[in-house]
Amino acid sequence: MRRARAVLLCLFCLFCGSAFASTSATDAAFPAEATLGKIASWLERDGREGWLSGDVADAVGIPRLATEELLEARQRGVRSDEALRVVQRSADERRDFLLFMVQNADGRVFFYVAGVREGLKGAYVSVNGVVTALDQLEAEVSFRRELAFWEGRVAVR
DSSP states (O other): OHHHHHHHHHHHHHHHHHHHHHHHHHHHHHHHHHHHHHHHHHHHHHOEEEEEEHHHHHHHTOOOOTTOSEEEEEEEEEEOSSEEEEEEEESSTTOOOEEEEEEETTSOEEEEEEETTTEEEEEEEEETTEEEEOOHHHHHHHHHHHHHHHHHHHHTO
16 A cells, blocks of 8 residues: 555656646746846846956856956835845846846845846745755746736836
8 A cells, every 4th residue: 555655646747747847847947038038128228337256156156257246237126014026137148147046034044146148047035045056947937926026027118
């Protein structure tokens, strides 16, 4: 009986995983790229001058020169009762990144690194200063939620 449950659970997980993979591959490519393009254009036009710390860039895999302590960015931020959200786009044409940061009331900070054409490149969470990568499923779901939030902000402008 226990073995039968284990086999059924494995089959269920395989089915869900393949269903997620087939839908996320088609759903993520077009809408995410279109949304990222809108957000990038909005930041170019209406973003404020800002900076990305070299430490944060290193933690989330954004390349920088050893002499660069700060990276120039165009940014916007929104604070609510639940979270502080910031989106940044490189102000340097040599770099192509969008960085979405979400600091929750519990102190956890989520980072989503994306390219306008490549989509999501990496997703991380920082808890008490320790940064770890999110698993793919959680990363995709959370990233889509962030894209929807910022697409809503762009639409009202």
